[in-house]
Amino acid sequence: MSEVSDGLLRFMPGACLVDNGPDETHVLLANHNVTFLNHDVTRLVHAFAEALRTSSTQEQALVDVHAATQFSEDLCLRVLNMLRSSGCLSSGADYARDEIDPVLNFWGAQGLDVSRTRERLAEAAVVVVAPEPVLSVVTQAIDTTGVRHRAFPVRPTEPLAVVDMIARLDLSEATVLAVWGLQYATLVTRQLGQQALDRHIPALFGYCSGVLGRIGPFVLPNATACIECTNLRLSAHAGTAEARVIAAIRQSTDIPCGFGYPVHPAFASATLSLFAIELTRICLNLPPRTIGALMELTFGEAESRRRVLYRSPTCPACHPPRPERFGWDATFRSPVLAGEQE
Numbered sequence: 493m494s495e496v497s498d499g500l501l502r503f504m505p506g507a508c509l510v511d512n513g514p515d516e517t518h519v520l521l522a523n524h525n526v527t528f529l530n531h532d533v534t535r536l537v538h539a540f541a542e543a544l545r546t547s548s549t550q551e552q553a554l555v556d557v558h559a560a561t562q563f564s565e566d567l568c569l570r571v572l573n574m575l576r577s578s579g580c581l582s583s584g585a586d587y588a589r590d591e592i593d594p595v596l597n598f599w600g601a602q603g604l605d606v607s608r609t610r611e612r613l614a615e616a617a618v619v620v621v622a623p624e625p626v627l628s629v630v631t632q633a634i635d636t637t638g639v640r641h642r643a644f645p646v647r648p649t650e651p652l653a654v655v656d657m658i659a660r661l662d663l664s665e666a667t668v669l670a671v672w673g674l675q676y677a678t679l680v681t682r683q684l685g686q687q688a689l690d691r692h693i694p695a696l697f698g699y700c701s702g703v704l705g706r707i708g709p710f711v712l713p714n715a716t717a718c719i720e721c722t723n724l725r726l727s728a729h730a731g732t733a734e735a736r737v738i739a740a741i742r743q744s745t746d747i748p749c750g751f752g753y754p755v756h757p758a759f760a761s762a763t764l765s766l767f768a769i770e771l772t773r774i775c776l777n778l779p780p781r782t783i784g785a786l787m788e789l790t791f792g793e794a795e796s797r798r799r800v801l802y803r804s805p806t807c808p809a810c811h812p813p814r815p816e817r818f819g820w821d822a823t824f825r826s827p828v829l830a831g832e833q834e
Contacts, residue, residue, distance in 0.1 A: 501549070503580065505601045507519055507520065511534070524579065543557050612776050615640070616640045619662075620672070622645070629761075637769070663687065668775065669693050671685075685719035689711075689713050700760045706786050707767050708781075709782055709784065717803045720810065721810060759789075770787075785799060786798075786801060
C-alpha cells in the first residue's frame with residue numbers, strides 16, 4: 493500500500509517510462525506496471541516524470557507541468573492524482589540525501605514513506621544475543637537493514653557465566669529480543685525466552701546448523717507459541733528418548749552453549765540474511781511470517797517451508813503452574829430405598 497505523504501513528492505525510485513506510440517505510455521515499477529492511454533494524458537505523465545525526477549511539492553509540480561504543457565490546471569491535477577493512486581509516486585522527503593541509500597530506496601519503491609521508514613528503523617531498540625564467534629557477522633547483517641540494535645555475546649565455553657549474563661541482561665528499553673545461533677533445546681535459549689516472557693518483550697529466534705536453517709518463531713508473550721512450546725511441538729513424535737536428550741543437554745556444563753554441526757558458509761549467510769529481513773519487517777510493523785510459526789530452509793533447496801506452531805497446554809514456560817494433584821480413593825454407597833431394609 494502506498495504511504496505517500498502530503499509533503500515532498502517524487503517519482504517512484506527505479507520507475508521507467510516506455511511508450512507504445514503517442515497514445516500509450518507504460519510506467520514500469522518494482523512490483524507492477526501502470527498503463528496510461530490518451531495522447532494528452534501520456535504527455536502529462538512524461539511532464540510529471542520530468543518535474544518529479546527530484547523532490548518537489550505538489551503545488552510546484554503542478555505549476556511546472558502547467559507551464560510546460562499549457563494544459564488546464566484541472567487536467568494536470570487529475571493526472572497527478574492518477575499517478576498517486578496507482579503507486580507511481582512516493583514521498584520525496586530528504587530524497588536528495590537518500591539517493592545512495594539502497595535500503596531506503598528499496599522501501600520507497602515498495603510504497604513506504606521514506607522519512608517514516610527512517611524514523612521507525614532509528615526508533616527500534618533491538619537487543620541481539622548470539623554466540624561470540626559469530627556476533628560480528630550477525631551485527632553486520634543487521635547493520636545492512638538500518639535497524640538500531642545493541643549486541644550481547646554468548647561465550648559458548650562458559651555455560652555457567654552465560655546463565656549469569658542472561659540474568660543481568662538489560663531489556664528495560666528493548667522493543668524486540670533477537671536471538672541467533674543458539675540451538676532451541678539449550679538451557680540458554682530457554683532462559684532467554686523466559687526473560688522475554690517475564691518482561692513482556694517480543695522475541696525472534698533463529699539458527700543454522702548442518703543442512704537445516706530455522707527462522708522463528710516470533711514470540712508475542714502470552715499470545716503465541718513460545719520457544720519452549722516450539723521444543724515440545726518439534727519433539728512431540730520423537731518419543732521419550734528425545735526428551736531425555738534435551739534434559740541431558742540442559743544439565744550438562746560441558747556442551748558449548750552455541751553448539752551446532754558444520755554448516756556451509758553460503759547457506760549460513762543466506763539464512764542469517766533472511767533472519768535480518770524478518771527482523772526488519774517486525775520493526776517496520778509489517779506482517780512477519782513467523783508469528784506463531786517458523787520458516788525452515790534446507791541446504792540445496794531453493795525454497796522454504798512454513799511450519800505452524802500452536803501453544804502447548806503443558807508448556808512450563810508460558811502457562812502458569814497448576815496445583816499439584818494427589819491421588820485419592822472414594823467409595824460411594826448406593827442409596828437405601830424405603831422398604832429395602834426389611
